[in-house]
Amino acid sequence: MGKIFYLMGKSSSGKDTIFKELLSDKTLGLQQIVPYTTRPIREGEQDGVEYYFTDEAGVCTMQEQNRIIELRVYHTCHGDWKYFTAADDRICLDRQDYLAIGTPAAFIKIRDYYGAGKVCPIYIELDDGVRLQRALDREKAQDIPKYEEMCRRFLADTEDFSEEKLKELMLPKRFYNDDLLECTKKIREWIMEQKG
Numbered sequence: 001m002g003k004i005f006y007l008m009g010k011s012s013s014g015k016d017t018i019f020k021e022l023l024s025d026k027t028l029g030l031q032q033i034v035p036y037t038t039r040p041i042r043e044g045e046q047d048g049v050e051y052y053f054t055d056e057a058g059v060c061t062m063q064e065q066n067r068i069i070e071l072r073v074y075h076t077c078h079g080d081w082k083y084f085t086a087a088d089d090r091i092c093l094d095r096q097d098y099l100a101i102g103t104p105a106a107f108i109k110i111r112d113y114y115g116a117g118k119v120c121p122i123y124i125e126l127d128d129g130v131r132l133q134r135a136l137d138r139e140k141a142q143d144i145p146k147y148e149e150m151c152r153r154f155l156a157d158t159e160d161f162s163e164e165k166l167k168e169l170m171l172p173k174r175f176y177n178d179d180l181l182e183c184t185k186k187i188r189e190w191i192m193e194q195k196g
Contacts, residue, residue, distance in 0.1 A: 002093040004114060005030065005191055007101045008169075009124035010157040011150075012134040014177040018124060019101050021184045028191055033091060033100035036062075039081035043143060051083075062086055070109035074156075077148045085110060093118055097195060104165050120194050121169050122187055126177045 007022075009015040023032055037051040038059060047053050059082055062068050071084035085106060091098065093114065100110070111119040135154060139145045159165075173190060177183040 001118070002095065002097045003194060004033065004091075004093070004098045004100055004110065004119045005122055005194070006107045006110065006119055007099065007122045007124065008104055008107060008161075009177075010126070010128075010131060010161050011153045012131040012138065013124045013126040014134075014180060014183070015101060015124045017180060018177070018184050018187060019099065022099055022188065022191070025188060028099075028188065028195075029097060030099040030191075031096050033085065033098045035083055035085050035100070035102065037081065037083045039076075039083075040078075056082075059084070069113045070106045072103065072106060076152065077146070087113070103160055104169055105160070107169060116170075120191075121171050122190070123166070123169065123171050123174050124177050124183070124187075125174055130178075 005022075007015050007019050022028060023030055034048060035051055036054050036058075038054060038056060039051075041047065041051075041053050045051070059068075059071075062084075067086045067088060069085045069087050071082060074081045074083070083102075083106075085100070085102070102110075107119070107121055111121075132154060135150050139147055139150045175183050175187050175190075
């Protein structure tokens with residue numbers, strides 16, 4: 001029976017880099033769960049890789065078909081952006097282990113949908129000052145930096161990842177990312193333990 005390994009962490013904690021490293025590790029045999037979003041595609045992204053990009057009509061169709069497991073709406077400086085996970089034929093826990101990335105609220109809904117024994121939380125931590133500098137450096141590199149949105153995400157993390165909310169996740173372990181290679185190695189070892 002397969003499991004979903006669900007990666008979470010505040011913005012600029014390194015979770016995207018770790019996510020890519022874990023997916024590329026063939027010994028883990030993880031397949032990506034690609035979420036959906038209505039936000040505009042960013043430079044360097046590809047439809048079906050980071051996200052499935054859709055529009056409001058696509059969201060409505062999936063809602064009518066009862067295919068949305070969890071949905072989040074972010075009120076950004078550029079309008080409302082929706083992110084969601086859909087119950088589609090791409091997820092088959094009878095045959096495959098998966099890796100997903102998202103928020104604590106999304107994790108809880110996915111855990112409730114598939115069952116606690118099938119969804120394993122992985123939480124990545126990092127000092128707020130280091131995260132803020134990383135976020136600023138990343139935004140500066142964009143053709144059109146969106147500093148307001150960067151700040152909104154950073155501040156929203158305080159609430160989304162409060163200690164009270166983290167307790168609801170029943171985290172078996174936390175991974176501190178002050179050394180990317182070491183943190184990735186520890187997560188990889190933990191995943192192998194969970195797979196048995």
